[in-house]
Amino acid sequence: MKQTDSPVVVQKYGGSSVATPARIEAIAERISRSLSKGIRLVVVLSAMGKTTDELVELAHAVAHRPRGRELDMLLASGEQVSVSLLGLALRSRGIPAVALTGGQCGIQTDSAFNAARIESIDTTRIFSELNRGNVVIIAGFQGVTHDQEITTLGRGGSDITGAAVAVALSARVCEICTDVDGVLSADPNVVPNAKKWEVIGYEEAIEMASSGAKVLHPRAAEVCMAYDIPIHVRSSFHLRNGTWIRGSQEMKIEQAAVLGVSSDKGIAKITLRDVPDRPGLAAEVFQSLATDGISVRLIIQSESSDARGRITFVLDSEFVEDVKKLIRMWQDAGLTSEGIVEQDVAKISIVGSRLASTPGLAARMFSVLAREGINIDCISSSEMKVACVISSEHVDQAVRAVHAEFFGEVRE
Secondary structure, rough: OOHHHOOOOEEEHHHHHOOHHHHHHHHHHHHHHHHOOEEEEEEEEOHHHHHHHHHHHHHHHHHOOOOOOHHHHHHHHHHHHHOOOOOOOOHHOOOOOEOOOOOOEEEEEOOOOOOOOOOEEHHHHHHHHHOOEEEEEOOOOOEEEOOOOOEEEOOOOHHHHHHHHHHHHOOOEEEEOOOOOOOOOOOOOOOOOEOOOEEEEEEHHHHHHHHOOOOOOOOHHHHEEEHHOOEEEEOOOOOOOOOOHHHHHHOOOOOOOOEEEEEEOOOEEEEEEEEOOOHHHHHHHHHHHHOOOOEEEEEEEEEEEOOOOEEEEEHHHHHHHHHHHHHHHHOOEEEEEEEEEOOEEEEEEEEEOOOOOOOHHHHHHHHHHHHHHOOOOEEEEEEEEEEEEEEEEHHHHHHHHHHHHHHOOOOO
């Protein structure tokens, strides 16, 4: 088979997989084994370990509210370090390789600094390097605008880079190489006996990722689902099979099943009291949030009494300071008398297929929490998820109890 006819495989390695020079050398050895299978390989990397967090701390050391163009220039440097080091490690082993920034490999985004979306990928440079026999190493999490301004894709954006590159190259598979063995029924740090799934559908993967499972960014699964590129979530520390994410036609039809119990501690609950009961007010509130780039996870609007109501919503805790300013603005405009911000909350979810239309599943979850003495603050449900907001101090206890209810004593 000619080099240009060999299938393309995209591998994405997360920050924990490239956290130290020793781990980068281990990835180089792993890549050398992959190349023996007659493939053309593209590798997408995150920044090393906690580098992105450290860069954000640096930004806060010199600016009260760092954001925008300059923040993206800073954050993008983390991935450039990791791709350069892997390129050096591969070349020292006699493996031809080239490290590229997002801009150098043709990733073009919109101009939404700090939360950009990929618009297109010009694959000319990537295919040229692959056909020369190079392993192409791409800095994840970043791209450039039409004006060649550096942008970043938001937290977990390297997964999105890997998925988008896999689609653009019509890759055989997008491998997400991480520090766990695959997609599990719960966080193994909380539930050590969590079950590993051999295969799940794209929709289930998206829902689990959106509910707090950190193994895969939901936008990455959405991109691959749109173009039917299979995803293989697997450990970067061994070569055993992980979890394949594919089309739902490979799942058992009409099977109702809880696939996972996930949690998210990085949230805050906002309650607006004494909200006037008039058309368009909720739209005004949530348009203000959208204008400020604040994503909302869950919305609850209570029934009005005496022409006044209450709106409760849940968002990522990183937006708390921004929403506090909006609350003051809403108070000045007469939209609410008070905005209560609670940060000692967490979300626990069961995720699977046909949950909402299967009697008894939600009740079992609620009953377990009641037996554990854990109060439920808010509830949200969909066809594939039932989520409860509870006190953050009880979330790990809740995950273990709910997992035991649906999975029992799971052993690999």
